[in-house]
Amino acid sequence: MENQASPAQRTSDLPRISLVIPVYNEEENLLDLVREIRPVLDPLGQSYEILLIDDGSTDRSLQVMRDAAQEHSPVRFIAFEANRGQSAAFVAGFSEAKGELVITMDADLQNDPADIPAMLRLYDQGYDMVIGWRAKRKDTWFKRIGSKIGNGFRNRLTGEQVHDTGCSLKIMRREMTLKLPRFNGMHRFLPTLMKMEGARVAEIKVNHRPRTRGVSKYTNWQRAMVGFSDVLGVRWLGKRHFDYAIRERGGHGH
Ligand code: UDP
Numbered sequence: 001m002e003n004q005a006s007p008a009q010r011t012s013d014l015p016r017i018s019l020v021i022p023v024y025n026e027e028e029n030l031l032d033l034v035r036e037i038r039p040v041l042d043p044l045g046q047s048y049e050i051l052l053i054d055d056g057s058t059d060r061s062l063q064v065m066r067d068a069a070q071e072h073s074p075v076r077f078i079a080f081e082a083n084r085g086q087s088a089a090f091v092a093g094f095s096e097a098k099g100e101l102v103i104t105m106d107a108d109l110q111n112d113p114a115d116i117p118a119m120l121r122l123y124d125q126g127y128d129m130v131i132g133w134r135a136k137r138k139d140t141w142f143k144r145i146g147s148k149i150g151n152g153f154r155n156r157l158t159g160e161q162v163h164d165t166g167c168s169l170k171i172m173r174r175e176m177t178l179k180l181p182r183f184n185g186m187h188r189f190l191p192t193l194m195k196m197e198g199a200r201v202a203e204i205k206v207n208h209r210p211r212t213r214g215v216s217k218y219t220n221w222q223r224a225m226v227g228f229s230d231v232l233g234v235r236w237l238g239k240r241h242f243d244y245a246i247r248e249r250g251g252h253g254h
Pocket residue numbers: 022023024025026055083084085086089105106107108110215216217218
């Protein structure tokens with residue numbers, strides 16, 4: 001399978017699907033991640049790219065990405081000069097991606113690519129966004145409690161009913177992602193922010209696996225500290241956000 005032309009290469013068209021995967025010190029996970037994704041995506045017959053975003057890793061992640069791009073034709077990567085955070089990596093991925101839709105996921109193998117086909121089927125029923133819900137979360141008790149409190153608080157203050165905004169496994173219409181506001185932590189509010197852009201959002205239960213290699217990049221305390229002001233910011237944005245529809249265009253050049 002390694003040297004086969006990918007569906008993305010066989011046609012000169014742009015890929016339909018861009019996987020957008022932020023990476024911060026995940027050297028031990030990256031090759032297995034690509035090896036897990038390909039057998040799921042290849043048989044779907046839809047062109048795709050695997051876009052890895054190196055968020056300033058200090059381990060060998062970037063070298064592993066270079067090797068992966070040599071060996072696996074759907075793989076592309078960009079590398080930040082320095083660590084800018086998961087939100088920045090997602091945003092850079094959205095603007096770099098070529099697909100009509102983006103599929104976001106973590107690089108540490110906690111998300112399961114096997115969930116993607118069902119998510120795509122749901123997306124194709126007429127949604128702009130499909131979000132994963134890690135119903136059986138494989139994290140420490142402490143992290144699960146932290147996440148429950150975070151989700152409850154976020155939902156209450158932003159008028160939302162999302163079970164699990166922290167699940168990275170999501171599908172989004174790419175052109176909508178380009179309008180999202182840029183701030184650290186925005187990736188935890190993607191359903192709310194996408195709805196502000198008019199997105200129809202569906203939720204689906206997905207598998208979750210324990211992290212077996214590398215370490216988590218977050219603590220509850222870090223998340224809680226910034227989370228509170230972020231929730232107030234998104235609540236404010238929801239009240240002040242505007243939209244407009246164009247009735248007519250005129251003049252030369254249209
Ligand atoms: N990540 C990143 N930049 C950061 C922190 C994390 O790109 O500054 C990536 C990380 O490599 C992983 C994903 O974001 O692919 C989720 O991070 P992590 O697994 O540490 O979060 P947890 O699952 O513990 O909540």
